[in-house]
Amino acid sequence: MAERSFAREVEHLRLGDGDVFRGEAILAITKGLLQAGVAYVGGYQGSPISHLIDVLADAKDILDELDVNFQSSASEATAAAMLSASVMYPLRGAVAWKSTVGTNVASDALANLASGGVTGGAMVIVGEDYGEGSSIMQERTHAFAMKSQMWLLDPRPDHACIVNMIEKGFQLSEASNTPVMLEVRVRTCHMHGSFECKDNVRPSPTIREALEAPKRDLDRIVLPPAAYAHEQEKIRKRLPAAIDFIRDHKLNEVFGPQEAEVGIILQGGMYNNVIRALQYLGLSDAYGNTRIPLYVMNVTYPVIESEVADFVSGKNAVLIVEEGQPDYLEQALNTVLRRRDIQTRLWGKNVLPMGGDYTAHVIMKGVLSFMEGSAPRLLGNRPPLPEADSLLAEPAVERLKDVVPPRPPGLCTGCPERPIFAAMKLVQQEIGEHHVSADIGCHLFSILPPFNIGTTTMGFGLGGASAAAFGQKGNKRPIAVMGDGGFWHGGLTTGIGNAVFNKHDGVFLIVDNYYSSATGGQDILSSRAVNKNRDTNNPISKAVEGVGAKWVRQVDRTYNVGRMRSLLKEALTTEVEGPKVIIASSECMLNRQRREKPKTAGKIRDGKRVVIERFGVDEDICTGDHACIRLSGCPSLSVKHLDDPLRDDPVAAIDNSCVGCGNCGEVSEAAALCPSFYRADLIHNPTGWDRFKARMSMALIHFLQTRRDRRRISFGEA
Numbered sequence: 001m002a003e004r005s006f007a008r009e010v011e012h013l014r015l016g017d018g019d020v021f022r023g024e025a026i027l028a029i030t031k032g033l034l035q036a037g038v039a040y041v042g043g044y045q046g047s048p049i050s051h052l053i054d055v056l057a058d059a060k061d062i063l064d065e066l067d068v069n070f071q072s073s074a075s076e077a078t079a080a081a082m083l084s085a086s087v088m089y090p091l092r093g094a095v096a097w098k099s100t101v102g103t104n105v106a107s108d109a110l111a112n113l114a115s116g117g118v119t120g121g122a123m124v125i126v127g128e129d130y131g132e133g134s135s136i137m138q139e140r141t142h143a144f145a146m147k148s149q150m151w152l153l154d155p156r157p158d159h160a161c162i163v164n165m166i167e168k169g170f171q172l173s174e175a176s177n178t179p180v181m182l183e184v185r186v187r188t189c190h191m192h193g194s195f196e197c198k199d200n201v202r203p204s205p206t207i208r209e210a211l212e213a214p215k216r217d218l219d220r221i222v223l224p225p226a227a228y229a230h231e232q233e234k235i236r237k238r239l240p241a242a243i244d245f246i247r248d249h250k251l252n253e254v255f256g257p258q259e260a261e262v263g264i265i266l267q268g269g270m271y272n273n274v275i276r277a278l279q280y281l282g283l284s285d286a287y288g289n290t291r292i293p294l295y296v297m298n299v300t301y302p303v304i305e306s307e308v309a310d311f312v313s314g315k316n317a318v319l320i321v322e323e324g325q326p327d328y329l330e331q332a333l334n335t336v337l338r339r340r341d342i343q344t345r346l347w348g349k350n351v352l353p354m355g356g357d358y359t360a361h362v363i364m365k366g367v368l369s370f371m372e373g374s375a376p377r378l379l380g381n382r383p384p385l386p387e388a389d390s391l392l393a394e395p396a397v398e399r400l401k402d403v404v405p406p407r408p409p410g411l412c413t414g415c416p417e418r419p420i421f422a423a424m425k426l427v428q429q430e431i432g433e434h435h436v437s438a439d440i441g442c443h444l445f446s447i448l449p450p451f452n453i454g455t456t457t458m459g460f461g462l463g464g465a466s467a468a469a470f471g472q473k474g475n476k477r478p479i480a481v482m483g484d485g486g487f488w489h490g491g492l493t494t495g496i497g498n499a500v501f502n503k504h505d506g507v508f509l510i511v512d513n514y515y516s517s518a519t520g521g522q523d524i525l526s527s528r529a530v531n532k533n534r535d536t537n538n539p540i541s542k543a544v545e546g547v548g549a550k551w552v553r554q555v556d557r558t559y560n561v562g563r564m565r566s567l568l569k570e571a572l573t574t575e576v577e578g579p580k581v582i583i584a585s586s587e588c589m590l591n592r593q594r595r596e597k598p599k600t601a602g603k604i605r606d607g608k609r610v611v612i613e614r615f616g617v618d619e620d621i622c623t624g625d626h627a628c629i630r631l632s633g634c635p636s637l638s639v640k641h642l643d644d645p646l647r648d649d650p651v652a653a654i655d656n657s658c659v660g661c662g663n664c665g666e667v668s669e670a671a672a673l674c675p676s677f678y679r680a681d682l683i684h685n686p687t688g689w690d691r692f693k694a695r696m697s698m699a700l701i702h703f704l705q706t707r708r709d710r711r712r713i714s715f716g717e718a
Contacts, residue, residue, distance in 0.1 A: 046098025121170030416586030439463030461486030464495020624649030
């Protein structure tokens with residue numbers, strides 16, 4: 001079950017020559033692959049290209065019609081290794097993943113692929129997740145492209161340009177026998193637009209046809225002495241071929257007046273923000289009609305020296321807009337200018353930030369400094385410039401800060417991982433703190449309040465490996481956490497297998513929420529759902545036992561906090577040697593709600609009886625201890641002030657976002673046997689019997705309340 005279904009949208013992939021495609025860029029990328037005659041596609045989900053994998057999965061019927069093989073890869077390394085099909089055969093292949101973390105995982109396969117080179121076109125589509133909103137370390141793909149000598153495309157955010165760069169990218173790969181990387185940023189992936197389609201192309205040969213005619217070229221296998229020859233081939237043959245192709249097919253673009261005293265060189269992906277910045281300065285309109293010449297590098301590696309020299313010729317100064325650090329392009333352009341003895345001054349990180357997002361406002365300030373120092377007369381009259389932080393400084397916003405408490409990012413309402421970490425906190429209170437190695441995934445939020453659990457995170461599925469140094473037997477045992485997605489991504493071998501082999505005396509907690517939830521809810525090997533295109537329902541416990549783990553425990557309902565606490569305590573104190581593995585399983589609540597809510601709404605619409613569980617707090621009983629909040633942190637839990645002057649402390653309260661998981665009550669009961677939580681059944685379309693029971697219950701409650709009021713001691717006026 002993916003984050004969303006593209007079942008309807010994928011029908012647009014059938015559009016033919018002359019038809020106009022309208023929709024999201026992710027779909028346009030898929031259409032571009034089909035128009036380019038791709039023979040096979042693979043990839044691993046992760047922002048910002050998770051939806052690309054979802055689209056390909058939903059488009060299986062269309063891919064089958066064209067004889068295109070799609071693999072939902074076990075990891076980025078698996079996907080990259082798929083491209084080996086293009087080494088010996090004239091097959092066009094594409095893979096996709098989140099960069100730079102995915103590129104790091106795939107680096108071994110990519111380095112070998114780039115060394116031996118390819119016969120068919122090979123394309124790696126990377127979702128460049130860079131900037132303040134990113135969920136990963138701040139790095140760029142550019143360094144890897146240069147290191148392995150893979151051509152890096154950074155297309156202008158425009159559907160027609162992206163689709164054209166996919167087709168030209170395959171041709172570039174074949175012309176230079178080199179794999180190509182095409183990077184798309186977060187905003188690019190989800191923008192909407194249109195382009196004129198071409199017919200989809202059936203691959204020739206297909207995968208089946210290639211299998212019927214095996215080929216082998218020893219010169220393309222990365223072994224000595226061929227590996228040394230590969231490096232020489234990159235320099236003497238592949239690079240010149242790539243430069244010729246890029247120049248001859250005009251993959252880079254020039255906009256604006258031909259003659260001007262200044263100009264701007266920019267990465268293709270920065271085009272929209274640069275135009276917006278120029279618009280603020282009165283130097284362009286919203287449609288890209290700019291008064292400043294722009295050299296748009298849809299190919300950022302290699303740099304085409306002759307094009308750069310032609311663009312800067314006759315200009316006093318140029319500005320390079322390069323998001324992120326180090327300043328690879330700025331250094332390359334300075335080299336071009338020095339080698340050719342061109343005296344044009346190059347501006348860049350001296351007026352633009354070294355790192356961070358290049359928003360339109362950031363670029364505007366940099367361009368303004370550049371223009372004031374190089375060509376102030378071109379600025380002329382302009383409207384008052386907006387301040388990016390002006391809204392935050394508004395008095396109304398400042399007042400909000402006093403009444404709205406800050407809430408750090410956290411787990412969803414009803415998340416089955418909350419009780420796991422609540423149990424860990426309870427065990428810590430009882431037997432002391434332990435070293436905890438965290439992992440990439442939803443469970444990483446346990447590092448933040450209210451749990452504050454976790455010391456390090458080293459990579460997807462590497463939670464177990466992160467505790468390897470602490471594997472010696474001692475008074476305390478390390479705890480390693482990983483999710484089911486990370487487990488299948490690599491944790492089985494790097495974590496559990498490694499621990500078994502080295503007799504690691506630690507505790508391994510595998511969070512099994514049925515999906516690769518953090519990447520959008522895609523099915524994985526251990527998913528409980530039945531997937532007609534994939535083999536699911538393969539238990540994690542069997543895989544763990546298969547690599548030799550002896551102490552293995554399974555919990556099929558993580559909301560049982562008492563059970564979770566007992567198992568954790570047992571794992572931390574048992575005399576059994578070797579790794580102790582706990583598999584904590586409950587379905588991801590977000591995915592469950594996505595599946596169940598439409599069904600429930602449909603039943604209610606059809607007049608069927610539906611019972612929905614909800615939880616509440618009895619204000620008269622709640623003492624204001626707030627253990628439920630400290631040990632849960634559920635977004636549906638809050639506090640409420642009472643009108644009773646004798647009760648100063650606010651009590652706990654549950655809002656309407658409650659999904660009825662019962663975690664708050666379970667946590668409170670495990671912590672302090674709190675009796676203030678109650679469960680209520682909301683009945684839609686009640687039967688006559690339901691109404692009768694409700695009337696009788698209310699009558700009994702009214703009777704008991706009245707009797708209590710009569711017996712209450714009161715102090716009247718004298």
